[in-house]
Amino acid sequence: MIDPLAQAFAGATDVYERGRPGYPDEAVDWAVERLALGAGSTLVDLAAGTGKLSRQLVGKVGHLVAVEPLAEMRAVLATTVPSAEIMEGTAEAIPLADGEAAKVVWRAVWAHLNLPPSER
Numbered sequence: 001m002i003d004p005l006a007q008a009f010a011g012a013t014d015v016y017e018r019g020r021p022g023y024p025d026e027a028v029d030w031a032v033e034r035l036a037l038g039a040g041s042t043l044v045d046l047a048a049g050t051g052k053l054s055r056q057l058v059g060k061v062g063h064l065v066a067v068e069p070l071a072e073m074r075a076v077l078a079t080t081v082p083s084a085e086i087m088e089g090t091a092e093a094i095p096l097a098d099g100e101a102a103k104v105v106w107r108a109v110w111a112h113l114n115l116p117p118s119e120r
Helices: 004-019 025-034 071-080
Strands: 042-046 063-067 085-087 103-105
Touching (some): 004 071, 071 085
Parallel strands (some): 042 063, 042 103, 063 085
């Protein structure tokens, strides 16, 4: 089940893509270094949206898996980050086997988890 607030983005993917800023390259490089990622790493970008962070991670990791619950976001993601493996899923149900990825990155999505507010 996807949180209704997150589902609201399905009808606004164009606005989301145009209006949401990317991430500072220095911050992305810092995270890649601290997570010890490289050409042999598999990284999951959880709640990837339209690929704002995914496109900055391409080339910094060996295999990028972008997991996104909304079909409309995944459609844009497929055009912005065609080299990523794109999968339908949520934080509560990541569609990968245990140990399949080295690390998972996840940003700015706590409000959209399907959890009671007291558990966020």
